[in-house]
Amino acid sequence: MRISCPYCGERSLDEYLYIGDATVTRPDPAGANAQADFYKYAYERTNPAGAHKELWYHSAGCHAWLVVERDTRTHEISSVETAKDVALKRNVAKGGA
């Protein structure tokens, strides 16, 4: 499996670390339902057979965090974005800065 880093170009898997599910966001620890929200966040994960968005870290390269959409059945990669861009878009969508 090879991942195309938006900064470095296509690199082999041994330069990356798999970090986890990119579809979940850490709940607010000060929120009213923090305990229940954290339980869901930590344990109630889907395990899709097919397209999945995942966080990968280019640890032996540029140290960028990436959001990679990968087919868990074939390892085919359909998109790679920097986690920074994904977070910025999410903030804009929320009406933040």
Next chain:
Amino acid sequence: MSSLTLTPTNALASALNSSRSSVAIAVLDGLSIAHVAARKGQSAALAARVKELFGVTLSQTPRIATGSNVSFVWAGPDQWLAMARADTNPDFERDLRGKLEGLASVADQTDARALATVRGPNARHVLAKGVPIDLHPKAFPAGSAAITHASHIGVLMWLSEADDTFTLACPRSYASSFWNWLTESAVEFSPAVGE
């Protein structure tokens, strides 16, 4: 009527071909090195300031930009490794920090990295034994840079714009392992190893 002229070739001619031993490895010393990281939102202002100060355009892609007294090699998004001769720039990092105040964080790396150069027709064959990226001139042309690993040791490497010389920078604590790998990988090419 043929104009073709045949010349006899000794069966061992290739054994005498000097290119079989043409790789040179050397320690690169005498540089002041500083890591430069653009402050949030200051990337364009930093590039303008560096251009004004050194006449160098900071590369936003993995490449090296060389000016008359200083080089900036891409070292990650919005980060560069700045290098200058130590003898004429003894306070390089402090000077740079002052000049880039408010635009970039500057940290001294002079004693943190060990640098080696590899050049010659077999340089790519030597490096290919431990570097996993494609170093063919079509994939890694003059002036290219990359952060990757060499024999599992993290390196920042680049190919000079001028003279087909590869430079590899590894963390100081890995220097002797790195050097062992590099020189052992070159043995089959009878390398010229310099200081």
